[in-house]
Structure formats: structure tokens, C-alpha cells
């Protein structure tokens with residue numbers, strides 16, 4: 001009898017598992033994915049009450065600040081100099097097409113007006129305004145996409161119960177159902193109230209790999225509210241059902257210098273890689289490890305050649321201003337994009353593997369060869385290239401360049417080429 005019951009339970013399980021419908025993206029979502037890949041360059045923003053301590057967004061955790069003491073930061077968070085117009089104009093000037101901003105980080109503080117937690121910028125600070133609404137409205141006006149970073153991990157809420165052991169998919173002593181409901185309520189607010197929101201960027205799953213995050217319900221809800229929303233999750237794993245893009249942290253797809261991407265293979269979804277302009281995500285007054293204009297251009301070009309967007313982070317200051325080191329660098333990157341954006345926006349990658357001299361991006365019948373490190377010999381070689389070439393020109397001035405096609409690929413001669421210290425671009429038109 002017991003055997004029969006077990007068999008029946010097994011059959012029932014298999015049946016219900018099969019009956020679960022797999023996510024199938026709508027036409028609008030597929031269009032959003034194409035558009036996402038076309039944008040190529042986005043601005044990541046980590047900004048919260050932690051910015052006031054000038055030591056990054058993990059300061060509460062890193063400096064062992066008790067949650068109740070940390071919460072006092074809200075009492076004097078008053079970013080009077082925040083100006084959504086300036087931020088959006090700055091992102092545009094840098095050549096960025098979308099903004100991904102922290103709506104709630106691991107400290108649990110909501111940077112938006114929410115009915116579901118009093119610990120939010122409108123109710124808990126003297127600022128009493130919702131900067132994310134101003135940003136959303138400005139993004140919509142200026143044609144910039146807005147994505148919200150949303151932390152799954154919460155260091156302070158009793159229902160999350162940070163540090164608790166996990167038993168049967170739930171934290172012991174927490175109230176997991178209440179926490180899941182809370183997140184769904186907040187996500188509903190973010191998706192239904194804020195204009196221009198086009199994506200949700202989850203983070204913090206890695207803190208509890210063994211818990212049941214109810215992603216089927218959470219992703220299902222988001223796509224029900226707006227099927228075109230792009231969902232990504234920084235779980236450092238291969239994408240799971242319901243996600244619309246795959247992200248990599250501080251590494252180009254396929255690399256694993258951080259150790260985050262041990263279990264992460266590259267899937268078929270649109271890709272994004274994020275990195276920060278210095279060494280910190282949130283404002284860090286002591287971090288002067290600024291990336292140069294050249295480093296940022298190289299990151300962007302390398303990401304595009306591997307078919308990935310580049311989401312570059314800045315941590316604004318607590319008053320809402322962006323420090324001049326960041327604005328100067330990104331204004332120069334924007335000037336470069338103004339001239340050379342055609343070789344990045346709307347392109348796709350994985351045309352040939354990365355070479356010692358650089359990489360290739362492409363759009364329909366045009367290839368853009370990015371020489372990032374000019375070789376000593378007067379030519380570069382593009383392996384595997386089999387298409388019929390119509391013309392090879394310098395992108396900067398259109399002058400013709402000599403080439404020789406062989407069965408193994410093509411030699412492009414660089415001796416008379418005017419070089420660019422950031423990236424010498426050659427345009428190959430194929431038939």
C-alpha cells in the first residue's frame with residue numbers, strides 16, 4: 001500500500017511539474033530585448049542613505065553598525081542638490097541610453113515613495129520627496145530608459161531575518177511569506193507608478209542560495225503587470241526561467257576574474273556586464289582609483305564585441321551631486337561616443353574571437369574593426385573572415401585601406417593609418 005501511495009505521489013509530482021508553464025516572452029518583450037541590445041551603454045547608480053558615510057553601500061555591514069543606529073542616517077538624509085534633469089542630461093552627454101538605479105539596496109532603505117515600509121525617503125527623511133519619480137519623469141521626457149535595481153537581500157527586516165539558518169526553503173524565525181509578499185507589493189508599485197520603467201535588476205540572491213525565492217511568482221507578477229519589462233538577476237548563475245537578460249558583474253562574459261562567475265555559463269539571452277568607475281559602487285570619499293577615459297572606452301568596446309551591454313556605475317554624493325572626476329571622464333567618453341557611436345550602438349558581437357590587437361563589432365553588412373592595441377607589424381589579421389569584401393576604410397576619415405583576403409581570413413594593412421590612442425576603427429563593408 002505504501003509503495004502504491006509513493007508511486008501515486010511521484011506521478012502526481014511529475015504531472016504537476018510538467019504542467020507548470022514555461023515562460024514564453026511576448027512580442028513586446030522580444031522587441032524590448034532587441035532594443036536593449038541596441039542601447040549598449042547604460043549608467044548604473046548606487047545612491048542611498050549610506051552615501052552619507054562616504055564608504056560605499058556595504059558600510060553598515062562592513063563597519064558593524066547596528067541596524068537601529070544605522071537607521072538614524074535617514075533622519076538627516078536631505079539631498080537638496082539632487083536634480084533629475086542634471087542626472088539625465090549627464091547620462092545623455094556620456095552617450096548612455098539607459099539608467100539603472102538602486103530603488104532599495106541591501107540596507108533595506110527604499111529610495112522611493114512606498115506604502116509598504118515607513119523606512120523610505122519620503123516618510124523617513126527631511127527631504128520628503130521621491131527622487132525616483134522625478135528621475136522616471138525626466139527619463140520619459142528625454143527618451144532614456146529607466147531600470148530599477150532591487151535587492152532581494154535585506155539586512156534589517158525581521159521577516160527576512162538576516163543570518164538565520166534556512167530550513168525547508170525558509171529562514172528559521174523569519175516570516176518568509178510576509179517578506180515575499182512585501183517584495184511583490186513594492187515591485188508592483190515600482191512597475192505601475194513610475195513612467196518609463198523598462199527593467200528590474202535583482203541582486204542579493206547569492207546570500208541565500210537554498211531559500212525558495214518564489215521567482216516563478218515574482219517574475220510572473222512583473223510580466224503580468226508589464227510583459228515588456230526586462231528582468232535580470234545578479235545571481236551569478238546561468239539564467240533561470242522568466243528572465244529576459246543575463247548579467248555579469250565586473251567581468252566580460254566568459255571571464256571570471258572576480259570568482260563570481262564560477263557556475264555561470266553564457267546563455268542565449270541579451271547580455272549585460274556591469275563595472276564601476278572607481279572601485280566602489282556607492283559613494284566612497286576615499287576611493288581615487290578612477291578608471292581612465294581609455295579604460296572605459298575599451299571596456300565598452302570589448303563588451304559590445306562580446307554582444308554585451310556595458311552598465312557603468314557611479315555613486316553620487318549624499319547631496320545629490322556627482323563628483324567632478326566622474327563628470328569629466330564621462331563627458332570625454334560621451335565626446336568619443338558622439339564621433340564613434342555608430343560602431344557601437346545597434347551592433348552585435350561574437351563575429352570573431354577577441355584578438356591581441358582588438359575586437360570586432362558589426363551591423364548588417366558592415367564590420368567595425370576596433371584596434372585597441374596597435375601591433376608593431378604593419379597589419380592585422382582577422383581570422384575566419386569569409387564574406388566578400390567591398391571596401392575597407394578608416395572610420396575616422398573614410399580613406400581607403402589596403403587588404404588581402406586569403407582562405408583563412410583577411411589581412412588589413414595599417415601602415416598608412418592615422419592612429420587613435422583610444423581605438424583606431426576600420427570599417428569593412430561586405431556584400
Ligand code: FHN
Pocket residue numbers: 057058203204234249274281
Ligand atoms: O552586494 C552588491 C553590491 O553592493 C553591488 O550592488 C553590486 C553591483 O553589481 N552587486 C552586489 C554584489 O554582487
